[in-house]
Amino acid sequence: PRPDVHPLPPGTHLLFAQSGRIEHVPMEGYEMKKDAAKALLHLPEKVIIGVAYDCVEKMVYWTEITSPSISKANIQGGEPIVVIRSDLDSPEGIAIDHLGRTMFWTDSVKDHIEVASLDGSQRRVIINSDLVNPRAIVTDPPNGNLYWTDWNRDAPKIETSHMDGSNRRVLVKDDLSLPNGLTYDSQSSMLCWADAGTHKLECTHPGHGDRRKVIEGLQYPFGITSFGKNIYYTDWRRDAVVAVDRQVGTESDTFQPQKRTKIYGITTAYAQCPSGQNYCAVN
Amino acid sequence: NALIGTPVDCQPCPCPDRTSCAQIAVTGQVVCTNCPAGQTGMRCQMCEDGYYGDPLGQSGAVQPCVRCDCNDNVDLNALGICxxxxxxxxxxxxxxxxxHCQRCQRGxxxxxxxQTAVQKCKPCSCNPGGASGHVNECHPQTGNCQCLGQVTGRDCSYCEVGFFNLQPGVGCERCKCNPVGSSS
Incomplete structure (x- = not known):
């Protein structure tokens, strides 16, 4: 095992990217065990943007923009492995379908969304029109849905489609500005986003047309992830990970790493995969 | 490694401003863990995203990390801007x-x-009927298009004084007014 990969103890963790490394914070219930936070992986020459977690093989996946690539590493210790290194310009958001064993990512220069198997094979562009600044992307594996944000200054939007790119629809377009972060919680079927322009965190049940403001007055949210009753977001101005109680709509905790630099993507590394299967997994 | 028992076991971190570092036990590789603001990399030799420079002077003179200078023509919500x-x-x-995004694109x-967005780069949009060159070719500052004979205007959309009937690909015709009956 590689010595700069600190194996993660069992349990749920938050994983986030900050300046050439992927950090982790263990969770105790919904509490961030800040004292036990440390680097999972040092990648000192890289600018890591998106992070995603595969609960089946316990692998963290990330996008990187200095030598544009997508890589993975086992969170229990192991060498980082590059999965995709060609034909990427600016890969940003990344999401895993742990049932279908695929990954999805946005490229903000190519302005498209791609899918590939977790080993990088069977790569295919699934959305390549009407995208200006695609950023966050998340999956809903049991239902086979994909959600993403586009922070296009002229017409920001949150969209959805099936995992093959079909049945594409705009979910949210009004009162949006810079939707940088997006998260889907399969337990509550809630899609939530953090907007660095409206400074709000909002949620919707896709397909119900409802929309609820969770909290406002955020400074500069970038990444966001859900875990149970809480939402955790990274903030570019505060250089911190902030916990928000989704029901109460209040900030319940803040973790500010010693290092004061921008924090990018964040994801929840669940102790166990949520139950369920989808069409692609059995076919 | 302080556990070996010789005077040089603990060595200063090879990092700027006496910032901290960590040694990877097996490889012996030392990684700076708390680089000064704006810097990153194994030895803090790189600038963070959104900044540029050569803080340790690895490829020439030392250049501290400074913000990307793109003349307000980039979006600060974007990544990898310089x-x-x-x-x-x-x-x-x-x-x-x-x-530094300092000039207009061709066309x-x-x-x-x-500073004001409307004064920034505008499309040439030369009048296809009056321009002799391509409709997307104009002077980068003034915006003047190349016009056919006796055609004028920035975008070649009208005839010079004394000429009329702008015809695509041909130009304008002389007025041929009868000098006796004309007032000009």
């Missing part, structure tokens, strides 16, 4: 181009450095 060493802007907007004219 090369972290040279500072060359990679994501110019509003039809600008150049290392556009105006002042890329102007």
């Amino acid at each position: 090369d972290h060493i040279s500072g060359r802007c990679l994501k110019c907007l509003r039809h600008t181009e150049g290392d 556009f004219y105006g002042d890329a450095l102007n």
Whole structure:
């Protein structure tokens, strides 16, 4: 095992990217065990943007923009492995379908969304029109849905489609500005986003047309992830990970790493995969 | 490694401003863990995203990390807006181009450095009937298109005084007014 990969103890963790490394914070219930936070992986020459977690093989996946690539590493210790290194310009958001064993990512220069198997094979562009600044992307594996944000200054939007790119629809377009972060919680079927322009965190049940403001007055949210009753977001101005109680709509905790630099993507590394299967997994 | 028992076991971190480092036990590789603001990398030799420079002078003179300079023609919500060493802007907007997004793209004219968005780069949009060149070719600052004979206007859309009937690909015709009956 590689010595700069600190194996993660069992349990749920938050994983986030900050300046050439992927950090982790263990969770105790919904509490961030800040004292036990440390680097999972040092990648000192890289600018890591998106992070995603595969609960089946316990692998963290990330996008990187200095030598544009997508890589993975086992969170229990192991060498980082590059999965995709060609034909990427600016890969940003990344999401895993742990049932279908695929990954999805946005490229903000190519302005498209791609899918590939977790080993990088069977790569295919699934959305390549009407995208200006695609950023966050998340999956809903049991239902086979994909959600993403586009922070296009002229017409920001949150969209959805099936995992093959079909049945594409705009979910949210009004009162949006810079939707940088997006998260889907399969337990509550809630899609939530953090907007660095409206400074709000909002949620919707896709397909119900409802929309609820969770909290406002955020400074500069970038990444966001859900875990149970809480939402955790990274903030570019505060250089911190902030916990928000989704029901109460209040900030319940803040973790500010010693290092004061921008924090990018964040994801929840669940102790166990949520139950369920989808069409692609059995076919 | 302080556990070996010789006077040189603990060595200062090879990091700027006496910041901390960590040694990877097996390889012996030392990674700086708390680089000064704006710096990153194994030895803090790189600039963070959104900054450029050469803080340790690895490829020439020392250049502290400074913010990408793209003349307000990039979006601060974007990532990777400039090369972290040279500072060359990679994501110019509003039809600008150049290392610092300092000039208009081909097919556009105006002042890329102007503070107000409407004064920035505008499309040439030469009148296809009156322009002798391509409709997307004009003077980068003035926006003047190349016009056919006796055609004038920035975009070649009307005839010079004394000429009329702008015909695409031909130009304008002389008025041929009868000198006796005309007032000019």
